[in-house]
Amino acid sequence: MEQGNNSNNNIHSQEPEVRKGPWTMEEDIILFNYVSTHGDGNWNNVARAAGLNRTGKSCRLRWLNYLRPDVRRGNITQEEQMLIMDLHSRWGNRWSKIAKHLPGRTDNEIKNFWRTRMQKKVKQGESSDNNCHLDALLLADETSTSSTSHTTSSEQNYGNLSVNPNQHAASLDGAIIPSQFTAESNYNFWNFDEFWPDQSLNGD
DNA sequence: AAGATGAACAACCGCCATGTG
DNA sequence: TCACATGGCGGTTGTTCATCT
Known part of the structure; x- marks a missing residue:
């Protein structure tokens, strides 16, 4: 050790x-x-x-x-978001397991993504509508990210460098x-x- | 313009599982 | 079988930057 x-x-x-x-x-x-x-x-x-x-x-x-x-960097695609939510609903916080189904994504990245964005949206969804759908969540995410064009540290460092x-x-x-x-x-x-x-x- | 706040992400910590002698 | 080393994983913290007031 x-x-x-x-x-x-x-x-x-x-x-x-x-x-x-x-x-x-x-x-x-x-x-x-x-x-x-x-x-x-x-x-x-x-x-x-x-x-x-x-x-x-x-x-x-x-x-x-x-x-x-x-390793893939840059925005998590809608497909990936769907997959993350699906797999998380099945397996919970088994990030490494989830990451195996997202080629190039790391467990750390998925974990961070979930904690900072999806969890927040799930909370928002729960408070506003208990029967929230994935599509609604993803749409909300898309609008929020596109409208703010928030430059994250990694994006600043690498852009969409693949x-x-x-x-x-x-x-x-x-x-x-x-x-x-x-x-x-x-x-x-x-x-x-x-x-x-x-x-x-x-x-x- | 400056400080406060929150979002995003990199990295560390601690625990547990596994491998090896 | 046991002790130790190593790897893997999930949780948490620290830092940076953008936005808000």
């Missing part, structure tokens, strides 16, 4: 503290390249071997929810840099230029 690693870190007091919080682009690239080359599995080893000051758990989560080439596993925009010292990292907008919580101010990885 993580506790074991932490205790080891305590024993070797000179070892740097395990990093927490938002991932930097540098870390993402390191992890992406390592997993692309060596494959995943044994995440603690991945974290160590890749030289990341992260727990294996953190690396796994980052890979699965974010870096995995087949990640193609074979699309690598550039390379840096032999390191493959996936297209996620080369979007013009800010990436995650940091700016690309913070790390490579002199390099244009878009090749422009």
